[in-house]
Amino acid sequence: MNRRNTPTKEAVLNLLLSSRKALSQDAIERQLDIEINRATIYRVLNRFCEDDIVHKIVAEDGKQYFAICKKCEDQPEVVQHHFHFRCLSCDSIECLQVPVEYSVPNGYEVQNANCVLTGTCNDCS
Amino acid sequence: MNRRNTPTKEAVLNLLLSSRKALSQDAIERQLDIEINRATIYRVLNRFCEDDIVHKIVAEDGKQYFAICKKCEDQPEVVQHHFHFRCLSCDSIECLQVPVEYSVPNGYEVQNANCVLTGTCNDCS
DNA sequence: TGTTTTATTGCGAATAAGTTGCAATAATAC
């Protein structure tokens, strides 16, 4: 299943790269100049996730948001789990450079972390 | 808007009290002996949330799960934000007694935290 | 105890997010 380069893929990737925020499918659809089908956007995004180009966050609104996997300065090798911040005022989600730290009971094995803080961001407070 | 006691409310509350896990609407509906309408279950649960009897978790499946606000031994006054664990094997969500710790950039104000770790629980590993 | 008030419920319909099957299109390899 080799990947192909398409205008759609390019457009979505560029949008995500230029965005400071995590974007939902409908935000992406709105912000793109070219018209791309809803289902296609999801498929492109999910492929990006499979390829670890993008990570998916699910917020308390139950919606999926997608953000480029930027590597943290301190740990260039790993894109570790970090907190996300959802501002209720401007309704945007961004990645914080704050690693998620936790311990789990014996026998538990963590594969993923989905952590979203909610409140008011600097721009809105 | 005074609250009234109803069989429905009782039943849902007792179920949540007796459950070690956070429950979704459909899990509650399935586990109850009495027949309660879907919309009603949601309304009861949301009222519990408003009254801080129950807290809501949204998992990466986008679904809402509800759990009794048990107070942690260490900080009996406050039900502080804690991690949740979702086991992909037995598909259940539970509250961990692990507080969520974080810092946020200047000017950010956190009102809530929704943190779910995903993986395999002790029973399934 | 009977009556009134209004919170709660059930029902059905609506909404919204995300997925899927399928046929058409278009990258890429040869």
Added chain:
DNA sequence: GTATTATTGCAACTTATTCGCAATAAAACA
């Protein structure tokens, strides 16, 4: 240039949650 098959668009579908409305039933009160 042709063949292969990844990608796309479309429409339909699924699933979770919400909402309006009329009926019901707690709770307060006479």
